[in-house]
Amino acid sequence: MTAAPSHDLDLALARKVLDAQPFSRLLGARITAFGEGGATLELDIREELRQQHGFVHGGVLSYAADNALTFAAGTALGGAVLTAGFSIQYVRPAVGVTLIARAEVVHAGRRQAVTRCDLLTLNTEGAETLCAVAQGTVLAANG
Numbered sequence: 001m002t003a004a005p006s007h008d009l010d011l012a013l014a015r016k017v018l019d020a021q022p023f024s025r026l027l028g029a030r031i032t033a034f035g036e037g038g039a040t041l042e043l044d045i046r047e048e049l050r051q052q053h054g055f056v057h058g059g060v061l062s063y064a065a066d067n068a069l070t071f072a073a074g075t076a077l078g079g080a081v082l083t084a085g086f087s088i089q090y091v092r093p094a095v096g097v098t099l100i101a102r103a104e105v106v107h108a109g110r111r112q113a114v115t116r117c118d119l120l121t122l123n124t125e126g127a128e129t130l131c132a133v134a135q136g137t138v139l140a141a142n143g
Contacts, residue, residue: 009079011035014071017079027063031071037105039071045097045121056094056131061119065134068101069115073138076108084112086136088119094131096121103134111140 014034018024018041027049033040041064043049051057065088074081103117119132 009034009074013079014039014074018067018071021067023063024067027060029064029067033102034071035075037072037075037108039068039075039103041068041071041101041103043099045094045099053093054095056099056121058088058090060099061090061094061132062088062134064099064101065103065117065119065132066136068103068117069134069136070138072103072105072115072117073108073113073136076105076113077111077138077140078142080141081113081138082141084137084139086134088132088134090132092129092131094119094121096123096129098122100128106135113138 011034014031018031027043029041029043032042049056049060070083100120101117103115106114106116115136117134120128120130122128
């Protein structure tokens with residue numbers, strides 16, 4: 001992982017930024033780790049977040065990947081960042097009680113960062129299962 005210093009950003013500020021996003025509040029997302037080139041976003045899996053087969057909807061997984069990728073990049077580029085694009089590969093249906101999106105900076109320059117994210121579900125026994133992987137490019141919005 002290659003990342004620059006976190007620009008005096010911390011977990012408390014990351015939580016404020018996430019809480020300023022109405023869609024994140026609607027989903028009940030929370031940041032549980034932030035700094036040193038990484039970020040973790042979690043949300044409780046509720047009935048409203050499932051598709052017709054009972055799995056977490058792919059749109060919810062994409063949301064979690066997008067936000068985690070961007071927050072991770074923010075640790076390297078500073079707080080003003082925007083997703084330039086990302087891809088996601090679904091590897092198995094997402095079932096469990098909690099969705100976890102763990103992202104890290106793979107490489108960061110002055111104006112952009114490449115980030116990757118593992119999306120996992122947590123079951124009632126505390127076991128994690130990988131359900132998707134994502135990779136993205138995030139740009140510094142101020143530069």
